[in-house]
Amino acid sequence: MEERAGLWRLAGLVAGLAGLATSYTAAMVLTIRESPVVAIAEGVIRLTPGPVADFVIRFFGSGNKALLLVMILLIVSLVFAALGSAARRRWWVPLAGYSVLALVTAAAVLLQRASGTADLLPVVIGYLTWLLVLGLLTAPLRRLERPRAAQDPAAAPVAADERAGAHGRRTFLVRAALVGGAAVVVAGAGRVLGTGRRAVEETRRLLRIEGAGQTPPPRGSSLGVDDIASWQTPNDDFYQIHTALVVPAIAPVDWRLRIHGMVEREIELTYDALLARERTEAWVTLNCVSNPVGGDLVGNALWTGVLTSELLAEAGVLPGADAVLQTSEDGWTCGTPLEALTDARGAMLAVAMNGEALPIEHGFPVRTLVPGLYGYVSATKWVVDLEVTRFADFSAYWTQRGWGERGPVKIASRIDVPRSGEDVPAGRVAFGGVAWMQGTGIAAVEFSVDGGEWVAADLGRVPSADTWVQWAGTTEVAPGDHRVRVRATDAAGNVQTDVERDVLPDGATGLDEVDFSATDTSTPDE
Numbered sequence: 001m002e003e004r005a006g007l008w009r010l011a012g013l014v015a016g017l018a019g020l021a022t023s024y025t026a027a028m029v030l031t032i033r034e035s036p037v038v039a040i041a042e043g044v045i046r047l048t049p050g051p052v053a054d055f056v057i058r059f060f061g062s063g064n065k066a067l068l069l070v071m072i073l074l075i076v077s078l079v080f081a082a083l084g085s086a087a088r089r090r091w092w093v094p095l096a097g098y099s100v101l102a103l104v105t106a107a108a109v110l111l112q113r114a115s116g117t118a119d120l121l122p123v124v125i126g127y128l129t130w131l132l133v134l135g136l137l138t139a140p141l142r143r144l145e146r147p148r149a150a151q152d153p154a155a156a157p158v159a160a161d162e163r164a165g166a167h168g169r170r171t172f173l174v175r176a177a178l179v180g181g182a183a184v185v186v187a188g189a190g191r192v193l194g195t196g197r198r199a200v201e202e203t204r205r206l207l208r209i210e211g212a213g214q215t216p217p218p219r220g221s222s223l224g225v226d227d228i229a230s231w232q233t234p235n236d237d238f239y240q241i242h243t244a245l246v247v248p249a250i251a252p253v254d255w256r257l258r259i260h261g262m263v264e265r266e267i268e269l270t271y272d273a274l275l276a277r278e279r280t281e282a283w284v285t286l287n288c289v290s291n292p293v294g295g296d297l298v299g300n301a302l303w304t305g306v307l308t309s310e311l312l313a314e315a316g317v318l319p320g321a322d323a324v325l326q327t328s329e330d331g332w333t334c335g336t337p338l339e340a341l342t343d344a345r346g347a348m349l350a351v352a353m354n355g356e357a358l359p360i361e362h363g364f365p366v367r368t369l370v371p372g373l374y375g376y377v378s379a380t381k382w383v384v385d386l387e388v389t390r391f392a393d394f395s396a397y398w399t400q401r402g403w404g405e406r407g408p409v410k411i412a413s414r415i416d417v418p419r420s421g422e423d424v425p426a427g428r429v430a431f432g433g434v435a436w437m438q439g440t441g442i443a444a445v446e447f448s449v450d451g452g453e454w455v456a457a458d459l460g461r462v463p464s465a466d467t468w469v470q471w472a473g474t475t476e477v478a479p480g481d482h483r484v485r486v487r488a489t490d491a492a493g494n495v496q497t498d499v500e501r502d503v504l505p506d507g508a509t510g511l512d513e514v515d516f517s518a519t520d521t522s523t524p525d526e
């Protein structure tokens, strides 16, 4: 019966490794920075006491991470085999074991910098693979285990029993081989996806864009109120919107931009040629047309790049053109009014974001950025082609799907403080948030509690009309439940409308409002 015990262990091992393979490849497909096993390795490194870690790192040189991975793989392999073996007697042991492993891994993933709940998907996929494969592999084994004594000895002669046993064993081995083979293929696919990206990630990390990041946020841009979105959005916190499931990993040496169409002369640019040109740098707020009132698909960053107006002037735009059809490496398109790319607003081909080379998710190595337009008509990530043309002659990705052809931003303001449902002490209550109208600028922000008078808020300082502005103010609030609303007025005197419109087709309107309650905290007189 020793051989049979071995089969159970093998079942556990194959199921375990299959789960690692699917979770690894899921992480690569979702371009999560690293796979769950690496997250565990990093967690181990983080939790290892300093002197021990120092020793390990010095002892194994730079190979320590690989070694740690191999050690983790060996240990979990033993655990997997043990779980398979335990499944023979008690089906719930592997279930419990997988659950503990998944939870530990989930914790390790969440410990990583800038991870979100989506990063847990590979863990879930691995967990499901474990359960599925173990069930698949142990089913034939379980049939082998049926106690013979319970059966009628006459009905199950020894020869037939042995034949059934051989059959069950064969079924098991075939399944184990198929699953093992599939796991190798899946892991291999993940590796191909992963290495391309890792190489680009490494290139990007080592890249220094000379002169980028020299424009600090203006003094006074932050009002110093806790919980208002920070005036400068860090790259890791900047919202991401893209249709690509696997984002393009483009090495700068492979990048080319073609400017063509209704121009006197076509231009083809390499990354080096682009970097060799004179650069511009500006703080610009970028927002998504799908951002609902009060939503967070908006961020403010320092962008460094080359003015599109200069490139288009060099190409020589022909009369009659009114649009530029932009195409990204992944085939996404948008149509941008020609004027927005040639006027003085400072539209650029951006190479850096907050002083660093663009993060891959934000369009590395080059993206477009146009102040005053929603991202879906302007901010092409991984941009590779600019065709000067006419709106009448094409229709771009989102326009084909019912969104507006031109996408000028709309004036907006948001309440960050207090949070929805927050309980604050009654009396003087602090309110605050952000407001934006790129291209025009924000002149005033007011808030009103329970439909009462509009209270003017203080505004943070801004370097131009193209960024959001922080606002904050206080007013007396009595104990009880309340609702605060906010509205902005732009520098042209337009007051934000309270008419509510959906994001489709060209951006939401309406006023942000937050419900909160105020509690009497004054000490009653004795």
Ligand SMILES: Nc1nc2c(c(=O)[nH]1)N[C@H]1C(S)=C(S)[C@@H](COP(=O)(O)O)O[C@H]1N2
Pocket (backbone or CB within 6 Å): 238, 239, 240, 241, 242, 243, 244, 286, 287, 288, 289, 328, 329, 330, 332, 361, 362, 363, 374, 375, 376, 379, 380, 381, 382
């Ligand atoms: N290649 C590509 N570029 C794209 C998109 C996309 O789906 N693919 N989405 C656009 C949209 S809708 C927005 S709002 C901005 C978001 O840019 P971000 O992800 O850097 O915040 O990118 C734009 N550029």
Ligand SMILES: [Mo]
Pocket (backbone or CB within 6 Å): 241, 287, 288, 289, 290, 374, 375, 376
């Ligand atoms: Mo968007």
